[in-house]
Amino acid sequence: MKYANYSFPYPVLGTQSAKTQTQNLGFISFVKSPNSYDIEFISYLVNEKLLELINNDQITYMAHVQCSSTLFRKSWFFKDKGFSIQIPTVDLLGLVEIDFLLVSRVDIKNYSNDYFLEEYQEYSFQINKNDPLAVLDEKVFDIDIDYKNLKAVSSIMSIEIGETDVSRISLEGPKIAIKLPLDQYQIFTSHLNKDPRLEPVFHSSIVLNALILALLKLGEYEDNLWARSIRYRLDNEEELMNLDSNDPYDAYELAQLLMGRPYKRLFIGEYSLFNTFYSHNDDLD
Amino acid sequence: MIQKILSESYCKDLKAQIEPKNYLSPKFFLDSSKCKLLFGISEDPNFEARFKEVLLSDKPNLNLAILLYESYPDLNNLQATYESFWAYLSHTVFFDFLRKGLLVHFQAGKDESYLKEYILNNWFLYSKSGSFSQSLIMRHPLAGLWWAVKISKYNLDENDDSYVLTRILFRQKDFYSRTLGTYSLGRFQPAVKAVLEYIHLNSVVFENSFEEKTRFVCKYLNRYFGSRPIASYSKEDILNILTGITGRVSSIK
Numbered sequence: 012m013k014y015a016n017y018s019f020p021y022p023v024l025g026t027q028s029a030k031t032q033t034q035n036l037g038f039i040s041f042v043k044s045p046n047s048y049d050i051e052f053i054s055y056l057v058n059e060k061l062l063e064l065i066n067n068d069q070i071t072y073m074a075h076v077q078c079s080s081t082l083f084r085k086s087w088f089f090k091d092k093g094f095s096i097q098i099p100t101v102d103l104l105g106l107v108e109i110d111f112l113l114v115s116r117v118d119i120k121n122y123s124n125d126y127f128l129e130e131y132q133e134y135s136f137q138i139n140k141n142d143p144l145a146v147l148d149e150k151v152f153d154i155d156i157d158y159k160n161l162k163a164v165s166s167i168m169s170i171e172i173g174e175t176d177v178s179r180i181s182l183e184g185p186k187i188a189i190k191l192p193l194d195q196y197q198i199f200t201s202h203l204n205k206d207p208r209l210e211p212v213f214h215s216s217i218v219l220n221a222l223i224l225a226l227l228k229l230g231e232y233e234d235n236l237w238a239r240s241i242r243y244r245l246d247n248e249e250e251l252m253n254l255d256s257n258d259p260y261d262a263y264e265l266a267q268l269l270m271g272r273p274y275k276r277l278f279i280g281e282y283s284l285f286n287t288f289y290s291h292n293d294d295l296d
Numbered sequence: 297m298i299q300k301i302l303s304e305s306y307c308k309d310l311k312a313q314i315e316p317k318n319y320l321s322p323k324f325f326l327d328s329s330k331c332k333l334l335f336g337i338s339e340d341p342n343f344e345a346r347f348k349e350v351l352l353s354d355k356p357n358l359n360l361a362i363l364l365y366e367s368y369p370d371l372n373n374l375q376a377t378y379e380s381f382w383a384y385l386s387h388t389v390f391f392d393f394l395r396k397g398l399l400v401h402f403q404a405g406k407d408e409s410y411l412k413e414y415i416l417n418n419w420f421l422y423s424k425s426g427s428f429s430q431s432l433i434m435r436h437p438l439a440g441l442w443w444a445v446k447i448s449k450y451n452l453d454e455n456d457d458s459y460v461l462t463r464i465l466f467r468q469k470d471f472y473s474r475t476l477g478t479y480s481l482g483r484f485q486p487a488v489k490a491v492l493e494y495i496h497l498n499s500v501v502f503e504n505s506f507e508e509k510t511r512f513v514c515k516y517l518n519r520y521f522g523s524r525p526i527a528s529y530s531k532e533d534i535l536n537i538l539t540g541i542t543g544r545v546s547s548i549k
Binding site for chain 1: 377382429524529
């Protein structure tokens, strides 16, 4: 449920009716373990009135998880500002909506708070049991995405044996597949992927090219896991948000940012070309 | 015996190669070498005999749903969404049952593309958009029955008669497959049970215009919880909300 843009009949912190709408109020993290999904909730709430109501057991933190594909819908209530829940892997599939709210457990008369917009400051409201008072965070997770390893290239890309004598790229499967000719593939698996000094070279050439192509084709493969994983990062990471993956210039930049600046690693750092070819004592000329 | 299911690739191939004539024949040839086992789930050896009895009963849909659920009580939520599981059943023990529906459309002169679409919707868990959802499951002729029992049955500690509410849900097909079952409140069991218990407690009110009244109740709750977190409400809270609209429900003709 999209609470943040919803107009409630009374001011709710974290929505349009509050002064501090854009403030970071809480955070949901979602990690897949072998047998369960581990979901953590952390509240950054500092509002004195709401903290007082929590202490008085009039309101509680509420975690709400729902999944349309498995008809799963459940809530948990906590008094602590940080808590976690585990959901068995057999209970969820596809998209999972998670809300982190503050809800009333009793009727509250004459509720008013500093966060109200100016036009509501002189009013107080009748809050009923179960009414939300704050939206701390709300997210949609795709359980097929490995959020824990999202930044690892291997989570979206694989190196496979190709059937031609030139390298090709396939975007059809769950991962972007770079298909190397057999002789190159054998060298890759026996040497290249075992030597960390060669990673910056490999990333800035073969992998970066494949990722640029994939970004330009992102819209055509929206349902594929690699595209969903990249889309999640584009929508959630601040430095990626203003770049357009359809634009070739932006795609070039995005690919570098998604891979953690491979060119920088090529030139600077422990395994850079510079360090590989010139010892610390050597002069550049 | 361990339950068989189609392999994913076989299921995909069957879907890609649908020929209506194969589905109009009395028996479908299924290549058992392309089937897999669903470990942890057993086949009911008496299922076919019980199935025949159920079809002769006065409420075949309800009784078939209960039979299906009782035959597979240990399916977990994920397994109960496997297309390869439901497609195996639809091509084996339920083949003739589903074929009768297809025959009606064939005899009515429906064209091949209509028949193919019908087969996709009834033998497979198919959606045009490719997205998998609650409404897709609830509208499926087999999966919908199993899930309708799952969301409405009482646990043993709640009631000696597990199916009091299930019988109400099956009073009208659209109730489980189109309205209550497919609404987002349908995935919150306390809400489903509250609606069904409300109907049970007000049986006189629901004696007539059942479809109109249940539609009103579902729409009312859907609107009510449009801006409220339904999952923070208990079954009793929701029953209280419904009790407050009994006058309006009664007036529906």
